[in-house]
Amino acid sequence: MAISFLLFSAPVFLVIADTLLPSALLSSSLSLKTLSTHFNNYSFQYSLIDIPIISIIRSAIIICVYGFCDGPRLSKGPYLGITAICSVSSLAFVSLKASFVFGSGVTQKGHVITSMETALFVCSMVMGVAHIIVAYRTSCRERRKLLVYKIDIEAVSF
Template sequence: MASTNEALCCRAWRVAKTLFFITNMLASLLLVCAPPLLVVLVDLLLPSTLLVAVNDPASSSPLFSSQLREFRFRDSLVDLPLVSLTRSLLILCSYLCCNGWEPYLGVTGVCAGASAGYVLVKAIAMFWPDPVFGVKEGSRVEALFLSSLTLAMAHVVVAYRTSCRERRKLVVYKIDVEAVSLYNNEFHNYNKITLSK
């Protein structure tokens, strides 16, 4: 009996290590190759997870649908994950269409600024006159607000770095093109001299 329990524990530990390794590999691949996709993925998952943590996990889906039906700006939190979802999808579409060019940075700045403004107005409306939530729930609600603002800033930082990287590629490509054209125009006799020798 003990050997079967040890075998199950070893198997579960191996599965956990494999999942951890695969998750780390995917995250590092996204971080190196496509940081905008990683930020979009985090922006899609984190606010929804925090909304489920604020609500009762056993009844999160009925609360989500009922909050959508009975939406009130000062009381409902369902709009924060929807704002993150809209922001992420618009930024993802601009990233895929523009491929890191200037319009991607502009769209990201506009989306992040608009969503951060909405979140700030909602936070002032919810907390300033009279706090709606208790202390325990309030910390989770504040985490939801702060995560939305932080992810909006993360989108802008990643978009700026991506556009800088694309600009550097263009500069390097321009230098290479000029070097090739200069080599072809002025040094074409050099090949003939070396071949004749």
């Protein structure tokens, strides 16, 4: 059952993973403070709280578009286009943020960047690329379904 969920509901599975993984990595790499403390001390160059937020926003937009599209609309532009736009823009943001964070080499409190923080950036980038791949595969699968349904078996002569 789990394998069929992964094969046929890859966009849903990826959205769940994209929402949970960056948040879990951030919570394991930062000290336990309230969310408001992270927002009050926010600095683009040092704070990492915006990476899970970008992942959640990206996932919310993609799952909404996926939910509104059905067979023929999944095979054409809206789902693949919006997924590509969201993923590429979030990849650009995370890349820009990584250049600032890794360029300085230290976090806001002067701590050296840990492997969990590096994993947070890598996870967000991988999930962005994975969204594009899954959207492309989903649109191709729906196009193949449409082609199969267009074949008129009675018109084929032996």
